Amino acid sequence: MHSKKSALTKEKRYVKLIxxxxxxKVNDMRILKRAAIxxxxxxxxxxxxSKMKIYCACITDPESAASRHLELxxxxxxxxxxxxxRKALHKYGMxxxxxxxxxxxxxxxxxYITEAGRMTLLSHFNDKSAFSLFADKYSVYSLFRDYYxxxxxxxSRSSDYEAFASFYNDCAPAFAKPLRGSCGNGAVILxxxxxxxxxxxxxxxxxxYVCEELIRQNGTVRDFxxxxxxxxxxxxxxxxxxxxxxxxxxxMGRKGGITDNAGASGVMVPVDSExxxxxxxxxxxxxxxxxRHPDSKIPFDxxxxxxxxxxxxxxxxxxxxVPAARCVSFDIAYSANGWIxxxxxxxxxxxxxxxxxxxxxxxxxxxxx
Numbered sequence: 001m002h003s004k005k006s007a008l009t010k011e012k013r014y015v016k017l018i019x020x021x022x023x024x025k026v027n028d029m030r031i032l033k034r035a036a037i038x039x040x041x042x043x044x045x046x047x048x049x050s051k052m053k054i055y056c057a058c059i060t061d062p063e064s065a066a067s068r069h070l071e072l073x074x075x076x077x078x079x080x081x082x083x084x085x086r087k088a089l090h091k092y093g094m095x096x097x098x099x100x101x102x103x104x105x106x107x108x109x110x111x112y113i114t115e116a117g118r119m120t121l122l123s124h125f126n127d128k129s130a131f132s133l134f135a136d137k138y139s140v141y142s143l144f145r146d147y148y149x150x151x152x153x154x155x156s157r158s159s160d161y162e163a164f165a166s167f168y169n170d171c172a173p174a175f176a177k178p179l180r181g182s183c184g185n186g187a188v189i190l191x192x193x194x195x196x197x198x199x200x201x202x203x204x205x206x207x208x209y210v211c212e213e214l215i216r217q218n219g220t221v222r223d224f225x226x227x228x229x230x231x232x233x234x235x236x237x238x239x240x241x242x243x244x245x246x247x248x249x250x251x252m253g254r255k256g257g258i259t260d261n262a263g264a265s266g267v268m269v270p271v272d273s274e275x276x277x278x279x280x281x282x283x284x285x286x287x288x289x290x291x292r293h294p295d296s297k298i299p300f301d302x303x304x305x306x307x308x309x310x311x312x313x314x315x316x317x318x319x320x321x322v323p324a325a326r327c328v329s330f331d332i333a334y335s336a337n338g339w340i341x342x343x344x345x346x347x348x349x350x351x352x353x354x355x356x357x358x359x360x361x362x363x364x365x366x367x368x369x
Contacts, residue, residue: 061096062077062081062082062085062086062096062099063077063082064096065085065095065096065097065099065100066081066082066085066096066100068097068100069097069100069101069287071286071287072100072101072103072286072287073100073103073105074103074105074106075105081105084099084104084105085099085104088104088109091110092109092110092112092114093114093116093117094109094112094114094116095114095115095116098112098114098115101285101287101351101355102354102355102360103287107358107359107360108360109360110360110362111359111360111361111362111363112354112360112361112362113350113354113360113361113362113365115349117362118347118349118350119347121362121365121366122327122346122347122348124369125237125325125326125327125369126324126325126326126327126328126346127324127325129324130322130324130325130346131346133322133324133325133346134325134328134344134345134346134347135180136179136180136207136210137177137178137179137180137181137210137343138152138154138156138179138210140343140344140345141210143321143322143344144318144321144341144344147314147317147318147340147341148212148340148341149335149337149340150212150213150215150340151167151170151171151212151213152210152211152212152213153167153210153211153212154179154208154209154210155176155200155203155204155208155209155210155211156179156204156207156208156209157204157208158204160200160204160208161197161200164196164200164203164211165196165200167211168190168196168199168211169196171213171214172190172191172192172193172194173189173190173191173192173214174189174190174211174212174213174214175187175188175189175190175211175212175213175214175215176188176189176190176203176209176210176211176212177209177210178207178208178209179207179208179209179210180207182345182347186209189214190211215229215333215335215340215342216335216336217229217230217333217334217335217336218306218334218335218336219306219334220298220303221305221306221333221334223296223298224252224293224296224298225252225253225254225255225257225293225295225296227253227254227255227256227257228252228253228254228257228266229253229333229342230250230251230252230253230333231250231251231331231332231333231342232248232249232250232251232271232305232311232331232332232333233248233249233251233329233330233331233348233352233353234248234315234318234329234330234331234332235247235248235327235328235329235330235348235350235353236315236318236319236327236328236330237326237327237365237368238319238320238323238325238326238327239326239368243315243316243319243320244368245273245312245315246327246353246361246365246368247270247273247353247356247357247361248270248271248273249268249269249270249271249352249353249356250268250269250270250271250278250305251266251267251268251331251352252266252267252269252282252293253266254266254267254294254295255295255296266284267282267283267284267290267293267294268282268283268284268352268355268356269281269282269300269356270356270357271305273312275304275308276304276305276306276308276311277302277303277304277305278300278301278302278303278304278305279300279301279356280300280301281300282300282356283355283356285351285355305334306334307334307338307339310338310339311332311334311339314332314339314340314341315330315332318330318341318344325346327346327365328344328345328346328348329344329345329346329348329349330343330344330345331343331344331345350365
């Protein structure tokens, strides 16, 4: 355990050095390019999105980030705040936008799990072989098929057409999302009555999509926002044979939105992992706080998610499916078939957990290595 933590500390320092020496005051694009190559070579598991965020952190300035997030800051930005933002970037690898989202003009930035360090941290929990098993949404479906309790097909190559045509004929309207997408980006509802061949050609363009039956939610879980599938994000840690739920939270979409993601203005509320009881206050990534859903007006305080024991049993079964993956983010939903898996991610973010509990969770997560 000591060697893992030591290696993790070294890699965090490496990221800090890359960001520090890439700071735009150098005004030398060759240094930026070398930094990007160094990141790619040193951290092959970093997604292209993470690499781009590191690059953007190197070439933007704190003033621009602060102006984008004025509503999240406790005071008017000034030179003192900009200096603190640079310090957080250099010392902790915290991007300027993260500084604002987490309210680090008030909250100490040192213990937050940042985007720059997230994949490095996860690579110490999960074997390299596990990442290939979670390569895309269809690969994940293949791993956890029994827990989906609904049909799902891949649309990315010509050989997928027959399965898609049968699925669309039987299941439309249906839900489609990019094969390698995240945060609900690109998700669409496939209405019935479209030209099947033309629809297939559209969806299979590029990296492709996965298409699945619509999830029918029940009762008050649905009533929070009937337009989206409202889910619980369970990040699980497998340690010494025990499954540890790491700060679960409930996500709800907004009126007219088909996804519950916080990045799409969704609302997040902490969940007591033992009882399934919602916390008193929810929030979104725009810095707004709510004690009830802003559209449906259903209060959060005291609301008990149904059949919570079954949700915990599902979580434990999911977490033990791939022993090489010790830290996984699972999204589950309460449906007409009980609790089901929506999707799983080996590269899950920690924004929701840290916003819901109002603190950084780096030290706590590292203690579970």
